[in-house]
Amino acid sequence: MPLPSSDTQLASSSQSQSFANGPLLERAPQAVDSAELALCIRARRLYPVSRDELYSAWTRRTAWDSWMRLRARSRTTLSPRRGGDFRLELAEGATIHVITGSVNDLRAGELLSLSWLHHTKSERSSIVDVTFRGRQGMTELTLAHTGIASRREAAWLMRLWSEALDRLASYLHEGSAAHAMSA
Secondary structure, eight states, X not given: OOOOTTTOOEXXXXXXXXXXXXXXXXXXXXXXXXXXXXXXXXXEEEESSOHHHHHHHHHOHHHHHHHHOSSTTOEEEEXXXXXXXXXXXXXXXXXXXXXXXXXXXXXXXXXXXXXEEETTTOSSOEEEEEEEEEETTEEEEEEEEEEEOOHHHHHHHHHHHHHHHHHHHHHHHHHHHHHHHHO
C-alpha cells in the first residue's frame, strides 16, 4: 500500500544531507533511464548505546529477530559473516513478505552491507548499507537502501525502515533498562 504523499519525501541530491531521523526517499543520481527510477532511502538515527551494542543488534540473530520482525508470525534467520545469508519472513496481516539476501561486507562496529531481494515485489536485488559511528557518547546509525526499482517497493520499504528503526530504539532501551536493573 503506497504511503500518502505527505509521508513520502522526494529529495534532490542537494537535500541528501537532511535525512536525519528519516527515512527520506530520493532518486538515485545514477539513474539515467527514466523508465528505471533507481530510488534510494536514507535514514540517520542516534542511539544512546555504544557502537558495539548497536552493531550487535544488527548482527546477532536473536537481537535482529527481536526488533526486525513486523508481527509475531514473522521469522528471521541471519548468518552474520561475509557471504552469509539472511531471510526475513515478515507477516503483515494475511501477507507474508519474504526477503532474502546475503552479507556483502561487514566490519565490526563500523559497517554492515546486505543484498536485499523482496520476493513478489521486485525482480532484482537492492543494497542496504548500515554504518555505525560514535558521536558525543552515542552511536549514529546511517542506513542507505539503494537500487530500489519501483515507487511501490520504495513506499513499503520506507514504512518498514521507519517502523524497524523505531523498534530498534525500543529494543535497545529495554536492553539498557534490563542491564541497569541487573547491576
